[in-house]
Amino acid sequence: MxxxxxxxxxxxxxxxxxxxxxxxxxxxxxxxxxxxxxxxxxxxxxxxxxxxxxxxxxxxxxxxxxxxxxxxxxNAPNMAVIVDYDVAKKKSLMQDIQKKIEQSGEMTLAARNQNIESEDDLDSFLEACLRLGLIDDEGNLID
Structure with missing residues (x-):
């Protein structure tokens, strides 16, 4: 040693x-x-x-x-607020988005075949709308 x-x-x-x-x-x-x-x-x-x-x-x-x-x-959108909404409010937001889409012709729901089968589908759709800038992280439509 x-x-x-x-x-x-x-x-x-x-x-x-x-x-x-x-x-x-x-x-x-x-x-x-x-x-x-x-x-x-x-x-x-x-x-x-x-x-x-x-x-x-x-x-x-x-x-x-x-x-x-x-x-x-x-820059990551905050989905927490939208995900925490109750299902009725989420569906209402989705209908508002669909109306805006129909009026503006900006996009279609073809990727989902206009079919939302679960709350997860709804959350996914709203997240996509948030990322695309159709809504803000509070769920308000963006003009």
Whole structure:
């Protein structure tokens, strides 16, 4: 066990010494040192540039993804109010939508064959109308 500990401390000491040496050098002295330990300064520079670019790109992509999720949440219609209506009010809202559709000719109920068989169908229809902008999240018709 002590051999393993000695190996680790030797390894840590060596890494610390290399880090201290590299940190104290710059310019051609740094290049010479890197070459002396078998490293190519130009290749290291390119690798570090690529690593920094990748890190920055990753950070920007994460920020973009967060912004997209925030925007999606902000713009998502709130179905909670409409779903909580009693069935009679939902049916009344559907009839109002159907009247508007007939008057404006904007769309048809062909996708549902004008057939709503359950409250789930009604909720789905109203959600589609909300997403299409025919009604607001309070169930009011939008002109």
């Amino acid at each position: 002590s051999s393993s500990r000695d190996t680790r401390s030797l390894k840590d000491s060596l890494l610390s010494e290399i880090t201290d040496e590299i940190s104290s050098l710059n310019g051609s002295a740094l290049d010479e040192y890197l070459v002396s330990i078998g490293l190519d300064p130009a290749q290291l520079l390119n690798q570090s540039k690529a690593a920094f670019s990748a890190a920055i790109k990753h950070q920007k992509m994460a920020r973009l993804k967060d912004a997209q999720q925030h925007l999606k949440k902000r």
